[in-house]
Amino acid sequence: DAGITQSPRHKVTETGTPVTLRCHQTENHRYMYWYRQDPGHGLRLIHYSYGVKDTDKGEVSDGYSVSRSKTEDFLLTLESATSSQTSVYFCAISRGNEKLFFGSGTQLSVL
Amino acid sequence: DQQVKQNSPSLSVQEGRISILNCDYTNSMFDYFLWYKKYPAEGPTFLISISSIKDKNEDGRFTVFLNKSAKHLSLHIVPSQPGDSAVYFCAATGGSQGNLIFGKGTKLSVKP
Numbered sequence: 159d160a161g162i163t164q165s166p167r168h169k170v171t172e173t174g175t176p177v178t179l180r181c182h183q184t185e186n187h188r189y190m191y192w193y194r195q196d197p198g199h200g201l202r203l204i205h206y207s208y209g210v211k212d213t214d215k216g217e218v219s220d221g222y223s224v225s226r227s228k229t230e231d232f233l234l235t236l237e238s239a240t241s242s243q244t245s246v247y248f249c250a251i252s253r254g255n256e257k258l259f260f261g262s263g264t265q266l267s268v269l
Numbered sequence: 270d271q272q273v274k275q276n277s278p279s280l281s282v283q284e285g286r287i288s289i290l291n292c293d294y295t296n297s298m299f300d301y302f303l304w305y306k307k308y309p310a311e312g313p314t315f316l317i318s319i320s321s322i323k324d325k326n327e328d329g330r331f332t333v334f335l336n337k338s339a340k341h342l343s344l345h346i347v348p349s350q351p352g353d354s355a356v357y358f359c360a361a362t363g364g365s366q367g368n369l370i371f372g373k374g375t376k377l378s379v380k381p
Contacts, residue, residue: 162312193371200275200358200373201313216368248312256301256362258369260312 161185162261164249170267177236179264181249183229189252190232192216192224194245195263201248207232239268272296273361275372282379288346290375292359295340299361303369304333304344307356316357317344349379 161184171177181190192204193216203216205224213224221243225233236243244267250258274293282288292302300321305313319326319333319342326333332345346353359372 198373201360201369201371203368203370206368250312256369257303257315257318259315262312263310 162249162251162259164247164261164264166264167262168265170269171239172269173240174238177239177266177268179234179247179249179266181232181234181261183232183251185251185253186229187251187253188229190226191250191252191258192222192232192234193248193250193260194218195248196245204234204247239266241268244268270295271372272299273359273370273372275357275359275375277375278373279376279378282349282377284351284379284381285348288344288349288353288377288379290344290346290357290359290377292342292344292372293340294342294361296361296363296370297340298363299370300363301361302333302335302342303360303362304331305358305360305371307358307374313358346377349377351379351381353377354379 191206207226249261303318307313360369
């Protein structure tokens with residue numbers, strides 16, 4: 159157990175609605191990440207954070223925003239969900255080296 | 270353009286035999302390589318890694334080989350077990366902290 163909790167585990171929403179996914183860590187690590195996994199694409203980095211209020215974009219950041227107001231929480235927001243954002247979303251932490259440890263994921267369906 | 274490529278979407282192996290999963294990369298700045306294993310409805314879990322200063326790293330039944338001149342790495346699982354059936358992702362990094370670049374994955378099926 160990497161001490162990462164993602165919520166919700168599953169969500170179904172409608173196109174155009176805002177959605178926020180939460181990642182909570184219990185280990186006080188500086189670096190946190192959001193990835194999405196899609197068939198045929200593997201895992202792709204959306205955004206990452208290197209400290210409270212410090213975030214940066216990843217490979218597929220369009221349509222997503224993030225916030226980190228506390229060390230333990232990293233939020234991913236879809237301002238206006240689209241069907242192309244149907245995916246499995248994984249949060250990850252770094253314990254200070256190259257290895258990432260992942261949460262169990264959030265299955266998001268946008269209808 | 271894909272920087273990390275896993276060209277085999279799937280692999281089927283008999284229990285007890287060797288499984289060889291391959292990965293190619295294009296970015297010569299990559300200096301650390303990792304393999305992750307993923308079961309359905311779970312997050313990826315770290316399996317084994319290798320630094321670019323080495324050409325082999327072994328951990329129990331799992332061995333990763335790195336050929337820098339060919340920009341190629343492979344994961345060997347010997348002997349393969351049914352519980353090894355999962356999707357395996359190759360990942361690479363170099364420079365930015367923890368910004369792993371993943372391949373598309375290879376689904377391994379180990380048949381009893």
